[in-house]
Amino acid sequence: MRLDKCLEKAQIGSRKQVKKLFKAQQISIDGQPARSLSQIVDPDLQDIQVSGRKVELEGSVYYLLHKPAGVVSAVTDQEHQTVIDLISPQDSREGLYPVGRLDRDTEGLVLITNNGPLGYRMLHPSHHVDKVYYVEVNGCLAEDASKFFASGVTFLDGTRCQPAELTILEVSLGYSRATIQLAEGKFHQVKKMFLAYGVKVTYLKRMAFGGFELGDLECGAYRELTSDEIQHVLTYFD
Numbered sequence: 001m002r003l004d005k006c007l008e009k010a011q012i013g014s015r016k017q018v019k020k021l022f023k024a025q026q027i028s029i030d031g032q033p034a035r036s037l038s039q040i041v042d043p044d045l046q047d048i049q050v051s052g053r054k055v056e057l058e059g060s061v062y063y064l065l066h067k068p069a070g071v072v073s074a075v076t077d078q079e080h081q082t083v084i085d086l087i088s089p090q091d092s093r094e095g096l097y098p099v100g101r102l103d104r105d106t107e108g109l110v111l112i113t114n115n116g117p118l119g120y121r122m123l124h125p126s127h128h129v130d131k132v133y134y135v136e137v138n139g140c141l142a143e144d145a146s147k148f149f150a151s152g153v154t155f156l157d158g159t160r161c162q163p164a165e166l167t168i169l170e171v172s173l174g175y176s177r178a179t180i181q182l183a184e185g186k187f188h189q190v191k192k193m194f195l196a197y198g199v200k201v202t203y204l205k206r207m208a209f210g211g212f213e214l215g216d217l218e219c220g221a222y223r224e225l226t227s228d229e230i231q232h233v234l235t236y237f238d
């Protein structure tokens with residue numbers, strides 16, 4: 001079949017999006033950049049990749065999971081249960097992986113898919129995917145806290161962060177609650193930001209990611225994205 005048909009079938013994106021990927025040399029066949037979108041390919045015999053991820057032809061699946069604390073955001077792990085272990089055998093597919101990571105002790109929304117290139121696209125810094133976290137800390141978030149986060153936190157090691165929006169929900173001397181919205185995804189970012197302010201995160205839960213919300217999905221449960229939501233996901237290929 002033609003390469004463009006193959007990519008359409010694999011839900012890689014709109015025709016326009018696929019053209020852009022082709023021009024950017026993000027599409028490869030057996031390790032070589034694709035020559036033309038009309039070239040004939042056989043996905044059973046050839047390794048077709050977009051942005052370094054294998055294209056799966058069966059049609060991609062997309063699950064929104066409420067990760068419990070204690071479960072790791074990985075495909076396999078020697079010691080701990082993974083987010084992929086929470087997908088039932090009938091919903092499981094070859095190539096499922098979590099888009100981005102939450103720490104083992106963090107709870108909340110994780111997007112799981114077998115659309116290989118999606119993770120690369122959503123996590124690319126140019127896309128500024130918004131994340132919202134609910135946070136509990138072991139200290140006081142004083143009046144100046146919102147300003148501190150809005151002006152761009154500097155980690156204790158000197159790393160600079162972009163501005164983040166803090167909404168304080170409850171404050172006392174030894175305990176405060178808040179939500180924080182940010183567009184970056186640095187390692188342990190939320191914990192390090194609060195540490196820079198001078199408090200320790202005692203509970204962390206991701207409430208929203210890239211336009212998706214956890215809503216009332218039970219801890220440990222997952223659901224398939226609706227077709228409108230899949231259309232939204234594919235806009236990350238724009």
Ligand code: URA
Nearest residue numbers: 103106188189190191
């Ligand atoms: N920030 C953190 O510190 N941990 C997470 O799991 C996610 C964001």
